[in-house]
Amino acid sequence: MEPLQTDFTQDDKCSFCCTLITEHYSCAKAINVVRRGGSEISCGSLDLSKKCEIVYNNFKKIATPVFDIDDDLLDMPHAVKVKIQHGGLLGLNNIVFNESTDSISDISKLILESEKHFKSLDAFPYESTLDYITSYKVRRRRK
Structure with missing residues (x-):
């Protein structure tokens, strides 16, 4: 079992932080x-x-080529970042678990199960998630 990390740096900022702000996504880590x-x-x-x-x-x-933008933190619209994170995870979840859903209960489990399923991170069918990414509807903030 990996020891719990206690000294956080900018390097360990969650890659899928946009998804965790919503109530529809969660991660055990x-x-x-x-x-x-x-x-x-x-x-x-x-x-x-x-x-x-x-x-x-x-x-x-x-x-990024589909949205005709550069992978630049300063230039990428937040809505595109949200679509990439949410849609990508939903697509991966549908491929691995064969279930269509609008939420992910544990991102860490999804990533680890996907790695087991495809034997490596490089073998993920990323192209197959593109439809999920482009069709993801960004939810409006409630006032």
Whole structure:
């Protein structure tokens, strides 16, 4: 069992933080951390944090050309980032568990089960998640 991480840095910021702000997504490894700039979500597992970062970067790699944007933190609209994170995870969940849903109960479980299912992070069918990414409807904030 991996030891619990207690010294958080910017490197362990959750790759799927946009999804965890909603009530529809959760992760067993997510830890709320308060920093000077406000509250952020960090990962309690360095190993899983690296895996999630790889998965998210691959989602971005296939999606940014479709949205005709660069993978640049300053230029990428927040709505596109939300579509990539939410839609990518929903697509992966549908492929691995063969279930269509609008929520993910444990992102860490999804990533680890996907890795088991496909034998490696590189073998994920990222292209197959593209329809989920492009068709994901960003929910409006409630006032």
